[in-house]
Amino acid sequence: MSDLSAFPITRKWPAKYPERIQLYSLATPNGVKASIMLEETGLPYEAHLVSFDSNDQLSPEFLSLNPNNKIPAILDPRGPGGKPLALFESGAILLYLAEKSGQLLPRDPAARYETIQWLMFQMGGIGPMFGQLGFFHKFAGKDYEDKRPRDRYVNESRRLLAVLDQRLSGRQWMMGDDYSIADIAIFPWVRNLIGFYDAGALVSIVDFPQVTRVLDAFLARPAVQRGLTIPARS
Numbered sequence: 001m002s003d004l005s006a007f008p009i010t011r012k013w014p015a016k017y018p019e020r021i022q023l024y025s026l027a028t029p030n031g032v033k034a035s036i037m038l039e040e041t042g043l044p045y046e047a048h049l050v051s052f053d054s055n056d057q058l059s060p061e062f063l064s065l066n067p068n069n070k071i072p073a074i075l076d077p078r079g080p081g082g083k084p085l086a087l088f089e090s091g092a093i094l095l096y097l098a099e100k101s102g103q104l105l106p107r108d109p110a111a112r113y114e115t116i117q118w119l120m121f122q123m124g125g126i127g128p129m130f131g132q133l134g135f136f137h138k139f140a141g142k143d144y145e146d147k148r149p150r151d152r153y154v155n156e157s158r159r160l161l162a163v164l165d166q167r168l169s170g171r172q173w174m175m176g177d178d179y180s181i182a183d184i185a186i187f188p189w190v191r192n193l194i195g196f197y198d199a200g201a202l203v204s205i206v207d208f209p210q211v212t213r214v215l216d217a218f219l220a221r222p223a224v225q226r227g228l229t230i231p232a233r234s
Contacts, residue, residue: 002018002019002077002078002084003018004018004022004075004077004084006084007064007065007075007084007086008060008061008064008065009022009024009061009062009064009065009073009075009086010022010075011061012056012059012061012062013048013061015046016046017044017046018077019044019077019078020044020045020046020077021038021043021044021045021046021074021075021076021077022045022046022048022074022075022076022077023035023038023045023046023047023048023072023073023074023230023231024048024050024062024065024071024072024073024074024075025047025048025049025050025071025072025073025230025231026049026050026051026052026071026072026231027228027229027230027231027233028071028192029127029130029188029189029191029192030070030071030072030090030127030188031071031072031090032188032227032228032230033072033090033093033094033184033185033188034072034074034090034093034094034097035047035072035226035227035228035230035231036184036188036223036224036227036228037093037094037097037098037104037181037184037227038097038227039223039224039226039227039230040103040104040184040221040223040224040227041097041098041101041103041104042101043097043100043101045074047230047231047232048231049231049232049233050062050071050231051233057069057070057071065086065088066088068088068089070088070089072088072090072093073086073087073088073093074086074087074088074093074096075087076096076100090123090185091119091120091122091123091185094119094181094184094185095116095119095181098181104179104180104181104184105180105181106175106178106180111175114175115174115175115180115181115182118167118174118175118182118185118186119181119182119185121163121186122182122185122186122189123185125160126160126164126186126189126190127189129153129156129157129160130157130160130189130190130192130193130197132153133150133153133154133156133157133193133197133199133202133203134192134193134196134197134199136149136150136153137150137197137198137199137202138196138197138198138199154199154202154203157193157199157203158203158204158207161190161203161205161207161208161211162208164186164190164208164210164211165207165208165209165210165211166210168210168211168213168214169210172214172217173214173217174186174214179221183214183218187214187215187218187219188228190211190215191215191218191219193205
């Protein structure tokens with residue numbers, strides 16, 4: 001049996017199955033990247049809810065694993081060399097799980113780097129810009145009388161959606177016929193933009209039919225449907 005007692009995070013979230021990957025997360029667009037990836041690959045894991053309502057992400061135990069206090073984070077008892085590996089940042093987790101499982105990341109070097117390129121496109125563009133739009137449209141920023149900040153993020157979100165729409169024209173997924181970590185990174189954020197943020201009309205999502213087509217295909221996947229609900233709220 002794996003011993004994870006050296007990791008303070010396991011004191012707050014004890015592992016019932018210490019031989020499995022431990023996932024510390026919440027069902028946000030970034031959090032579900034990890035749970036969807038774990039469901040898609042079939043790697044055994046145990047999910048722990050990090051509740052923002054009780055500021056779990058600011059607890060000393062969580063900060064011991066991720067000093068940046070963001071979800072998701074994982075602890076793999078059987079990391080490289082058979083030693084435990086603690087990891088944060090959703091993009092890094094997707095890459096690690098792809099390499100560990102041998103799935104959802106092309107082996108061909110050119111296709112591999114192209115996939116990573118689109119992963120970085122999400123990390124550096126879609127996530128931050130869609131998130132800012134959500135702030136100014138749904139949360140505290142919606143009360144600002146000056147709508148220029150909101151409009152800036154509307155325009156940038158539309159630009160990014162146009163890039164996606166062009167890329168997906170004639171393709172089943174971001175990398176063509178092959179579903180990959182690029183799709184797992186991107187489409188939870190598209191779902192959040194038009195669902196939770198209720199910004200579909202604001203960005204005129206109907207102008208991007210390729211994006212909505214692939215979003216529908218993404219949401220139809222059984223592993224995605226399961227991953228979107230993990231960790232379950234108590």
